[in-house]
Amino acid sequence: MLYRESGQFKTSYDADQAVFPILQDRLCIIAILAFAFLAVPFFINDYWANAVLIPFLVYSLAALGLNILTGYCGQLSLGTGGFLAVGGYSSFKLMTSFPELDMILVLGGAGVTTALVGLLFGLPSLRIKGFYLAVATLAAQFFLIWLFYKVPWFYNYNATGQINVFPREALGFLVTTQKADPVVRYLFTLSIVVVFALAAKNMVRGRFGRMWMAIRDMDIAAELIGIRPFLMKLTAFTVSSFYIGVAGALIFSVWLGAAESGETYGINESFLVLFMIIVGGLGSILGSFLGAGFIVLMPIGLKNLLVDWFGMSAVFAKHLEITTFGVLIIFFLIVEPHGLARLWQIIKEKLRLWPFPH
Amino acid sequence: MLFFMETVISGLLAGIMYSLVALGFVLIFKASGVFNFSQGVMALFAALTLVGLLSGTVPFTHVDNPSFAIPAWAAIPLTIIVMIIVAILIERFILRHLVNQEHIILFMAMVGLSYVFEGAGDIIWGSDVKVIDLGLPHGAWDWLLDTHGLYIEKIELVAAAAAVVLVVVLAAFFQKTRIGRALRAVADDHQAALSVGISLRYIWIIVWSVAGIVALVTGVVWGAKSGIQFSLSLIALKALPVLILGGFESIPGAIVGGLIIGVGEKLAEVFGGEVIVAIFGRWFEIDPGIFTATENWFAYVLALIFLLFRPQGLFGEKIIERV
Numbered sequence: 086m087l088y089r090e091s092g093q094f095k096t097s098y099d100a101d102q103a104v105f106p107i108l109q110d111r112l113c114i115i116a117i118l119a120f121a122f123l124a125v126p127f128f129i130n131d132y133w134a135n136a137v138l139i140p141f142l143v144y145s146l147a148a149l150g151l152n153i154l155t156g157y158c159g160q161l162s163l164g165t166g167g168f169l170a171v172g173g174y175s176s177f178k179l180m181t182s183f184p185e186l187d188m189i190l191v192l193g194g195a196g197v198t199t200a201l202v203g204l205l206f207g208l209p210s211l212r213i214k215g216f217y218l219a220v221a222t223l224a225a226q227f228f229l230i231w232l233f234y235k236v237p238w239f240y241n242y243n244a245t246g247q248i249n250v251f252p253r254e255a256l257g258f259l260v261t262t263q264k265a266d267p268v269v270r271y272l273f274t275l276s277i278v279v280v281f282a283l284a285a286k287n288m289v290r291g292r293f294g295r296m297w298m299a300i301r302d303m304d305i306a307a308e309l310i311g312i313r314p315f316l317m318k319l320t321a322f323t324v325s326s327f328y329i330g331v332a333g334a335l336i337f338s339v340w341l342g343a344a345e346s347g348e349t350y351g352i353n354e355s356f357l358v359l360f361m362i363i364v365g366g367l368g369s370i371l372g373s374f375l376g377a378g379f380i381v382l383m384p385i386g387l388k389n390l391l392v393d394w395f396g397m398s399a400v401f402a403k404h405l406e407i408t409t410f411g412v413l414i415i416f417f418l419i420v421e422p423h424g425l426a427r428l429w430q431i432i433k434e435k436l437r438l439w440p441f442p443h
Numbered sequence: 444m445l446f447f448m449e450t451v452i453s454g455l456l457a458g459i460m461y462s463l464v465a466l467g468f469v470l471i472f473k474a475s476g477v478f479n480f481s482q483g484v485m486a487l488f489a490a491l492t493l494v495g496l497l498s499g500t501v502p503f504t505h506v507d508n509p510s511f512a513i514p515a516w517a518a519i520p521l522t523i524i525v526m527i528i529v530a531i532l533i534e535r536f537i538l539r540h541l542v543n544q545e546h547i548i549l550f551m552a553m554v555g556l557s558y559v560f561e562g563a564g565d566i567i568w569g570s571d572v573k574v575i576d577l578g579l580p581h582g583a584w585d586w587l588l589d590t591h592g593l594y595i596e597k598i599e600l601v602a603a604a605a606a607v608v609l610v611v612v613l614a615a616f617f618q619k620t621r622i623g624r625a626l627r628a629v630a631d632d633h634q635a636a637l638s639v640g641i642s643l644r645y646i647w648i649i650v651w652s653v654a655g656i657v658a659l660v661t662g663v664v665w666g667a668k669s670g671i672q673f674s675l676s677l678i679a680l681k682a683l684p685v686l687i688l689g690g691f692e693s694i695p696g697a698i699v700g701g702l703i704i705g706v707g708e709k710l711a712e713v714f715g716g717e718v719i720v721a722i723f724g725r726w727f728e729i730d731p732g733i734f735t736a737t738e739n740w741f742a743y744v745l746a747l748i749f750l751l752f753r754p755q756g757l758f759g760e761k762i763i764e765r766v
Binding site: 132155161167197209212213214216217219220221223224227228230255303356359360363367400401404405406407408409410411412413414415419422 | 447478535536540541544545547548550551552553554555556557558559560561562563565566602680683684686687691737739742746747750751754755756760764765
C-alpha cells in the first residue's frame with residue numbers, strides 16, 4: 086500500500102538513472118537526513134556524541150571503505166586497522182606541520198596518504214588470491230603498527246609515544262579536542278560521512294563499480310571480456326584505503342582526541358570492521374551503516390543490560406559480553422549470511438505486496 | 444660461528460613450535476575447507492581446562508579446592524574428552540548449519556567462535572595467569588652446554604619431540620586407517636564422499652576432535668614455556684604466515700614453513716639491524732636498535748615474498764582456475 090512503485094513512470098533519462106528511482110526511497114532518505122541534521126543536534130549531549138553517534142559515523146565510513154574492497158571487488162583484507170592508523174598518524178603529521186590548515190584539507194591529505202599506502206600493499210593482490218591475500222594483508226597491519234610505534238618521527242619525538250590532537254577548525258568552527266561543541270563535532274562528522282556515502286553509492290552504480298563486481302564474481306571471466314584486473318584491483322585498494330584513511334583521521338582527531346598505534350588501531354579493529362560489513366551485508370552501502378550501527382550499539386546495549394539491570398560485576402559482564410558477541414555473530418551468519426541489508430531487501434519485497442499477498 | 448649456529452638451532456626449535464599450531468589449522472582445512480581461526484584460542488581453552496582439572500579449580504567460581512585435584516594421568520584423558528564434546532557441539536550448532544556457505548562466512552564464524560572460546564575460558568576458569576606443571580623439564584640442556592657451549596632450552600627439545608610424534612601418528616592415522624581414508628575422501632570432494640556413504644558429520648566430529656587434541660598439545664607446550672594466559676591465543680597469528688608459506692593443505696608444508704619462519708625470524712632479530720645499517724647506512728643515518736621487536740610482522744613479510752613467487756605456498760596444491 087505504502088511502498089509501491091506502480092504508477093511511477095520514468096519519462097526522462099535523468100529519472101531513469103536516478104540514484105534512488107523509487108519516490109518512497111527518496112522521501113525516506115530525505116526524512117532520515119533531515120532528522121540527522123536538524124533534529125538530532127537539539128538533544129545531543131557529550132555522552133551521546135562520544136559514545137554512540139560519532140563512533141557509529143566513523144565506523145560506518147570505515148565499513149564503507151572496506152565494503153568497496155571486500156564486498157564489491159572481492160578482495161578480503163585484514164589490514165583495516167593498519168590503514169586506519171596511517172590515516173590517524175598522517176592527519177597528526179599534517180596538523181602539526183601546517184597548523185593553519187583547515188581540518189577538511191587535513192582529512193583529505195590523510196586520505197590521499199592512506200590511498201598511496203593502500204596502493205602499495207594492494208600490489209600483491211595481483212598474484213595472490215583468497216585467504217592467502219587475507220593473510221598477506223595482515224603483513225600490512227602488523228608492519229604499519231610496528232612502524233608507528235618504532236619510528237619517533239611519526240609521533241614528533243614525544244616521550245609517551247602517543248599522539249594528541251590540537252585545536253583545529255573546519256570552515257571557522259572548532260571541531261577537534263574536548264573544547265569543541267559536541268554538536269559541531271557531530272555535524273562535521275555527519276556531513277563528511279554523508280558526502281562519502283553518496284559518492285560511494287554513485288561509484289558502485291557506475292563504470293568502476295560494475296567492473297569491480299565483475300572481478301569479484303569471476304576474475305578470469307572479467308579479464309576475458311576486457312576488464313583489466315591489474316587496474317581494477319588497484320583502484321579498489323586505493324579508493325577503499327582513501328575512505329579508511331579519512332575514517333582513521335576522524336577516529337583520532339574528532340572522536341578520541343588521542344591515539345596510540347597498537348591500542349587504537351590494533352588487529353581487533355580490522356576484525357571489527359570486517360564484522361560490520363559481514364553482519365551488515367557484503368556489497369551494500371546501506372549494509373555498511375546497518376552493520377556499523379549493530380556492532381557499535383550492541384556492546385553498549387549488552388553492558389547496560391548486564392551491569393545495570395542484572396547487577397553483574399563489571400569483570401564478569403565483560404567476559405559474558407565477549408561470549409555473547411561471538412554467539413550473536415555466529416547466530417547472524419547462520420540465520421542470514423547475506424546480512425542485515427538482505428533482511429531489508431526481503432522487507433521491501435513483502436511491502437510491495439502488502440496488504441494483498443497475491 | 445658458534446653464535447650463528449646457536450641462533451639457527453634455536454630458530455629451528457622455535458619453528459617447530461609454530462608448526463605445532465599450524466598443524467591444527469591444516470588438519471581442519473584439509474578435511475572441511477574451514478579456515479579455523481579459533482585454533483589458538485582452542486589451545487588456550489584446552490590448556491586452561493587441563494590446569495583447572497590438575498589444580499582442582501571449581502568451574503565458574505575460580506576457587507581452587509585441592510580435594511578436587513585430579514592427577515595428571517586422569518586429567519589428560521578428561522581434557523581430551525572435553526575437547527571431543529566441544530567438537531560435537533561445534534558440529535551440532537555451527538558447521539551443520541553452514542554447509543555450502545562461502546569461505547568468508549565460514550571464516551568469520553570461526554572468528555566469532557574464537558570470541559566464544561575466549562569468553563567461556565575466562566568465565567569458567569578465570570583470567571589470571573596460570574602455571575602448568577606436568578613435570579616437563581626446564582632450563583638449558585647441560586650436556587650440549589658443557590661439550591659444545593651451545594645453549595638450548597630443554598622445553599624446546601620436548602616440543603620438537605612432541606611435534607615429531609604428532610606428525611608420525613597423524614600420518615599413520617591418515618594413511619593407514621579406515622577413518623583416515625574416509626578423511627582423505629572428504630578432503631578431496633564433499634559430495635563424492637557423501638555419495639559413497641561417508642558420513643560428513645561423523646568425519647567432521649573426528650577432525651575437530653583431533654584438532655582439539657593438537658590444540659591441547661600446543662597449549663601445554665607453549666603454556667609450559669610462557670605461562671597460560673590470554674596471550675597464548677595469539678599464537679594463532681604466529682601460525683598464519685607459516686600456513687601461507689607452506690600451503691594450506693599440506694602437513695609437510697606446515698613443518699617446513701614453520702622451520703623457515705622460525706630460523707628467518709631469529710636471524711632477523713639478531714642480525715637484521717646490522718644488515719639494514721650495512722645496506723642503507725651509506726645514505727641514511729640509522730640506529731641499528733630500531734630493527735628490534737620485529738617478531739610481529741617479519742614472518743608475514745617473509746611469507747609474502749615467498750608467495751609472490753609461489754602463490755599457492757611451497758607445498759600447496761596447484762591452483763587451477765577455469766571460467
